Amino acid sequence: MKIGYHVLRPAAGLILVMLAFQGRALAQGLDPGTLQQPPGQSWPTYHGTYSGQHHSRLTQITPANVNQLTLAWAFETGQTAQVKSTPILVNGILYVTTPDNVWALDARSAHPLWHYTYPPNQGLHIGHRGVAMYKDYVYFSTPDAHLISLDARNGKVRWDIVIADVKKGYWTTVAPLVIRDHLLVGTSGDFDNLPGMLKSIDPETGDTQWTFYSTLPREAPEAFSGGATGGNMWITGTYDPQLNLFYVGTGNPTPVLAAGARPGDNPWTCSIVALNPDNGKLVWGFQPSPHDTHDWDAVEVPVLVDGKFKGTPRKMLLQASRNGYFFVLDRTSGKSLLTTPFAAVNWSAGVDQGGRPIPNPAKEPARDGRLIAPDEGGATNYRSPSFDAQTGLFIVSAQDSYGIYFSKPEHGEYGWAGADYGLFGKGTLRAIDYQTGKIRWTHDLGGGASGAGVLTTDSGLTFTGDSVGSVLALRTRDGTTLWHSRIGRVGNSPITYELDGRQYVLVASGGTLYAWALPDRPVAMERSRRSH
Numbered sequence: 001m002k003i004g005y006h007v008l009r010p011a012a013g014l015i016l017v018m019l020a021f022q023g024r025a026l027a028q029g030l031d032p033g034t035l036q037q038p039p040g041q042s043w044p045t046y047h048g049t050y051s052g053q054h055h056s057r058l059t060q061i062t063p064a065n066v067n068q069l070t071l072a073w074a075f076e077t078g079q080t081a082q083v084k085s086t087p088i089l090v091n092g093i094l095y096v097t098t099p100d101n102v103w104a105l106d107a108r109s110a111h112p113l114w115h116y117t118y119p120p121n122q123g124l125h126i127g128h129r130g131v132a133m134y135k136d137y138v139y140f141s142t143p144d145a146h147l148i149s150l151d152a153r154n155g156k157v158r159w160d161i162v163i164a165d166v167k168k169g170y171w172t173t174v175a176p177l178v179i180r181d182h183l184l185v186g187t188s189g190d191f192d193n194l195p196g197m198l199k200s201i202d203p204e205t206g207d208t209q210w211t212f213y214s215t216l217p218r219e220a221p222e223a224f225s226g227g228a229t230g231g232n233m234w235i236t237g238t239y240d241p242q243l244n245l246f247y248v249g250t251g252n253p254t255p256v257l258a259a260g261a262r263p264g265d266n267p268w269t270c271s272i273v274a275l276n277p278d279n280g281k282l283v284w285g286f287q288p289s290p291h292d293t294h295d296w297d298a299v300e301v302p303v304l305v306d307g308k309f310k311g312t313p314r315k316m317l318l319q320a321s322r323n324g325y326f327f328v329l330d331r332t333s334g335k336s337l338l339t340t341p342f343a344a345v346n347w348s349a350g351v352d353q354g355g356r357p358i359p360n361p362a363k364e365p366a367r368d369g370r371l372i373a374p375d376e377g378g379a380t381n382y383r384s385p386s387f388d389a390q391t392g393l394f395i396v397s398a399q400d401s402y403g404i405y406f407s408k409p410e411h412g413e414y415g416w417a418g419a420d421y422g423l424f425g426k427g428t429l430r431a432i433d434y435q436t437g438k439i440r441w442t443h444d445l446g447g448g449a450s451g452a453g454v455l456t457t458d459s460g461l462t463f464t465g466d467s468v469g470s471v472l473a474l475r476t477r478d479g480t481t482l483w484h485s486r487i488g489r490v491g492n493s494p495i496t497y498e499l500d501g502r503q504y505v506l507v508a509s510g511g512t513l514y515a516w517a518l519p520d521r522p523v524a525m526e527r528s529r530r531s532h
Helices: 009-022 032-034 523-531
Strands: 005-007 070-076 086-089 092-097 101-106 111-117 132-134 137-141 146-151 157-162 178-180 180-187 199-200 208-213 238-240 245-249 272-275 280-284 303-309 312-320 325-330 335-341 348-351 357-359 369-370 387-388 392-406 418-433 439-444 455-457 461-465 469-474 481-486 495-499 500-508 512-517
Touching: 009 312, 032 178, 092 348, 132 178, 180 245, 180 272, 238 303, 312 392, 387 455, 455 495, 461 500
Parallel strands: 005 070
Antiparallel strands: 070 512, 086 092, 092 101, 101 111, 132 137, 137 146, 146 157, 178 180, 180 199, 199 208, 238 245, 245 272, 272 280, 303 312, 312 325, 325 335, 348 357, 369 392, 387 392, 392 418, 418 439, 455 461, 461 469, 469 481, 495 500, 500 512
16 A cells, blocks of 8 residues: 655745744634543543543444545654654644654644754653643643643744753653643653652643652651652543542652662552642552562553442542553542452462552562563553443553563662563453453454554444554454554554544554544535435
């Protein structure tokens, strides 16, 4: 198949910016109140909605016609960096990122409206998750831990603030989240002994409203984490407007593999925490991995689901965690409802009364090595899962894997403080019945872990990418493959939206963003169909 690209050229970008200054309206604002119930045809925030379900109500593309999907357009960034971001769609305009770059694209054609490039910097360019929008402003985190506010109409900088000190080892990749007049952004940085931070920023002024620390410096008199630092928050959280609670996962403790240097459970590392977004106060916390010694961040998306659990109405939080366990919590209190493995696990000695896995001391890193499942990459990772309410399935890109972990006392008590090596990994898509934790179906992804997240739709479709270079459409109820296209390894989480009566599905591979849709109908035929 011959694919035509929209290739960004500097000269074209200058012309487009000139057009913007000539008064052409390139964007309309996003009322933050609409994020509580966004239109079904849009995708205005990282997860699509506050729930983190990564699910769409759109139904134009169905199991019966998905085999007719055709390439509507492809946008080539011209960058060597992979597109890992989840684009957002607001008023017909897509915003997509790579480290140091933001593009605004016409969502119907991928025609570039503007392109912002952040100056060269010393931050870690490991990837980028995406942007947030508030009114006429776009917000973008940078590799050197700055937060930039751009004018959505032309890409011009409004303000530039420092979130954390890059010279200490912090960086940022996260897509911020807007909650009313709060802009929430977390940090990354697990190569140094750094406290985990999440900040609330005033979206108008850039002023800091509050800061939540998941850990404190080891030497701080009020430190509460048993000598651990870390617990950075680098994946966008979720929000319950009724409870007014923001949920976010935290990362691994540091030193990472030197377990003896930080006794105890090391709160709030490898945790799910519920915060009041108005003041940053901790309401409750739950640790999927107490005293983690394998780099199993619990930053995976905390998915919010309302419904009955074993006959009782509940407001629930679901997470498939990197450590190989699937959790169902009551999100009003953080109490465990269900804990069960969803992938190969050999590191725990069972589950305690609070629903937390019990670390087996014999599986801590050792001088002569320990065989551990899962490996450091985890049973899943940053890639978004999806929840389909019609089937009750939580669908996650998973991996059964094994690695060997070594302790190295000569490394001291700083940073990684040890070594690990992956030995084997097999990627699978798993559909988990959230009521029981049982695996309803499994789809082989053809190799190791996939880089793709998961999207489900009300029409009964699941979109993702496999491990060998294809984008896939599966039937949600049983995982049967209905369509695929070999575009290369998918590196982000798919999204979908509808414009002018046409549904699009977006995925990225390498530096290219692809949009798929059903073939255009002739206008006369469409009018005739609507008249019957």
